[in-house]
Amino acid sequence: MRSGRGRRGLTHPAASPRGFRGSFRTDPDTLAAYSGAAGPFRIAPTAVAVPADADDVQSLVEWAAREGTPIIPRGAATGMPAGNVGPWLAVDLMPGLGRVESVDPEQGTIRCGAGAVAAAVARAAATAGFVLPCLPSSAERCTIGGMAANNAAGARSFRHGATREWVTGLDVVWADGTRSVIGGGAEPPARMRALAADLTARLGDVRGRGWPLVRKNSSGYALDRFLPACDPVHLMVGSEGTLGTIVGATLRLMRTPAERAVILVGLPSLDAIPEAAAIATEVGASACELFGRRLVEMAGLAVDPLARDAAEGAAALVLIELEGEADQVISGLARVRRWTAAGGLGSVEATDDERRARLWEVRHAASPLIARAAERGRRSSQFIEDSVVPVGAVPDYLRGLDDILERAATEAVVFGHAGDGNIHVNPLVDVRTPGWRDRVRTILEETVALVAGLGGTLSGEHGDGRVRAPFLDRIWSPELMAAFRDVKARMDPAGLMNPGVILPLPGQDPLAGMWPGS
Numbered sequence: 001m002r003s004g005r006g007r008r009g010l011t012h013p014a015a016s017p018r019g020f021r022g023s024f025r026t027d028p029d030t031l032a033a034y035s036g037a038a039g040p041f042r043i044a045p046t047a048v049a050v051p052a053d054a055d056d057v058q059s060l061v062e063w064a065a066r067e068g069t070p071i072i073p074r075g076a077a078t079g080m081p082a083g084n085v086g087p088w089l090a091v092d093l094m095p096g097l098g099r100v101e102s103v104d105p106e107q108g109t110i111r112c113g114a115g116a117v118a119a120a121v122a123r124a125a126a127t128a129g130f131v132l133p134c135l136p137s138s139a140e141r142c143t144i145g146g147m148a149a150n151n152a153a154g155a156r157s158f159r160h161g162a163t164r165e166w167v168t169g170l171d172v173v174w175a176d177g178t179r180s181v182i183g184g185g186a187e188p189p190a191r192m193r194a195l196a197a198d199l200t201a202r203l204g205d206v207r208g209r210g211w212p213l214v215r216k217n218s219s220g221y222a223l224d225r226f227l228p229a230c231d232p233v234h235l236m237v238g239s240e241g242t243l244g245t246i247v248g249a250t251l252r253l254m255r256t257p258a259e260r261a262v263i264l265v266g267l268p269s270l271d272a273i274p275e276a277a278a279i280a281t282e283v284g285a286s287a288c289e290l291f292g293r294r295l296v297e298m299a300g301l302a303v304d305p306l307a308r309d310a311a312e313g314a315a316a317l318v319l320i321e322l323e324g325e326a327d328q329v330i331s332g333l334a335r336v337r338r339w340t341a342a343g344g345l346g347s348v349e350a351t352d353d354e355r356r357a358r359l360w361e362v363r364h365a366a367s368p369l370i371a372r373a374a375e376r377g378r379r380s381s382q383f384i385e386d387s388v389v390p391v392g393a394v395p396d397y398l399r400g401l402d403d404i405l406e407r408a409a410t411e412a413v414v415f416g417h418a419g420d421g422n423i424h425v426n427p428l429v430d431v432r433t434p435g436w437r438d439r440v441r442t443i444l445e446e447t448v449a450l451v452a453g454l455g456g457t458l459s460g461e462h463g464d465g466r467v468r469a470p471f472l473d474r475i476w477s478p479e480l481m482a483a484f485r486d487v488k489a490r491m492d493p494a495g496l497m498n499p500g501v502i503l504p505l506p507g508q509d510p511l512a513g514m515w516p517g518s
């Protein structure tokens with residue numbers, strides 16, 4: 001195999017690696033097709049490889065390591081912060097690694113390839129009476145590898161945690177082309193043991209070193225979970241393709257709950273959000289979701305026969321879901337009713353399947369609704385879309401954001417996971433007006449400062465990607481940043497795995513590739 005030009009960053013592969021059985025393409029149409037992803041960032045790769053299976057991934061990575069070719073592992077490209085695009089070799093893991101095995105009912109686990117679509121795994125689980133409770137809204141499209149790489153989460157992560165809580169084992173091709181299975185009782189790779197020993201000796205408990213004390217985090221490397229027991233799965237989950245390529249996963253499943261009920265509550269002011277989250281915690285709710293006022297208007301909920309009793313006149317809505325045995329759900333509902341009655345809050349309940357599904361549809365329609373609202377040159381742009389703050393700080397965060405967006409004369413749609421303090425903010429950026437890029441840069445800078453001041457983190461489930469990487473040192477202390485750099489240096493010494501993601505390259509522009517041509 002020859003490359004157009006030697007080492008890192010300048011490699012233009014000229015032909016398919018010897019022995020590689022998948023497809024390997026460099027034609028302009030293919031590069032253009034792989035330049036995009038769900039977010040606003042477009043960066044063409046230098047080549048696209050589609051491995052035939054996991055062994056083929058290993059051959060490809062071995063070759064890339066020899067050649068010094070950086071690679072971007074890629075699932076369904078539903079990720080938003082540009083972790084799945086970049087000027088390197090894109091490796092599409094969906095077509096060759098989509099296998100889903102049947103559920104092991106005794107263990108309550110399921111194995112699949114990294115390219116398996118999350119919803120296909122969920123359907124296989126459902127046939128055996130199980131659920132995968134961390135499913136994101138994008139489950140019909142995204143892959144299990146992408147979920148693990150981003151530590152994706154869903155509405156039910158409020159009670160059940162993000163993807164990391166449901167991954168018991170991973171099959172990984174490392175940056176040098178070696179491969180191992182981690183988790184499930186296997187001995188961690190030697191370099192991970194050495195890394196954990198060194199970082200523990202240096203830092204002790206990272207939570208005492210300025211770790212953001214928030215309920216969700218998909219930013220940086222999860223040292224808080226990796227170090228205590230040197231659990232390699234926790235280091236890989238959330239590593240966004242920067243430490244290795246996941247080729248297979250074993251997932252833990254949960255028995256399908258006997259009953260579920262949903263209650264939609266109108267809040268008189270943003271200040272009521274922490275109280276709603278506290279009630280949801282008290283009743284052991286599975287979800288506590290937020291709809292901002294703009295989304296309520298866009299969805300027409302104040303005149304919707306199903307939702308209007310909650311939505312009319314509300315400053316925001318929360319959707320609380322209860323699940324479990326019938327008596328748990330009934331007593332939880334009674335507690336929520338006492339709260340809404342005491343505060344005179346409008347609410348709507350759904351206990352039957354059809355009404356519950358309709359209330360959830362309102363929540364899942366958020367992204368398509370926002371995309372449709374982006375009209376007349378305005379584009380729904382995800383660049384501050386995933387911050388997390390302590391739940392008590394959510395009202396201050398939302399008010400601070402309002403100020404930032406008002407100064408920039410930019411409207412935004414807000415929704416997300418109220419109970420976790422993880423707020424999705426989608427500015428509608430008018431890319432026809434001169435200076436839009438400067439406005440975006442200012443919004444981004446000021447939002448990072450706001451999140452840092454509130455003790456938050458920049459991503460709760462979407463990952464850092466390329467857009468947030470240059471800001472990590474505003475959130476994380478110098479010693480934790482140094483620890484992140486050590487992780488990268490030990491696991492990927494040549495820097496070939498998704499360079500510029502999580503840790504920035506020198507001079508990296510966070511907005512590189514945003515809405516090109518605008």
Ligand SMILES: Cc1cc2nc3c(=O)[nH]c(=O)nc-3n(C[C@H](O)[C@H](O)[C@H](O)COP(=O)(O)OP(=O)(O)OC[C@H]3O[C@@H](n4cnc5c(N)ncnc54)[C@H](O)[C@@H]3O)c2cc1C
Binds near residue numbers: 038072149150153461
């Ligand atoms: C409409 C919509 C709704 C969404 N809702 C949610 C939600 O509710 N919750 C949520 O968490 N996210 C959500 N997302 C974001 C996204 O869908 C998830 O983060 C998802 O897990 C990404 O999976 P993917 O297969 O598309 O990965 P990609 O976008 O292809 O990749 C994402 C990152 O993972 C890396 N990666 C992918 N596969 C591998 C692998 N096998 N090995 C190593 N690294 C890999 C990539 O390099 C990249 O850094 C949503 C996105 C959209 C468009």
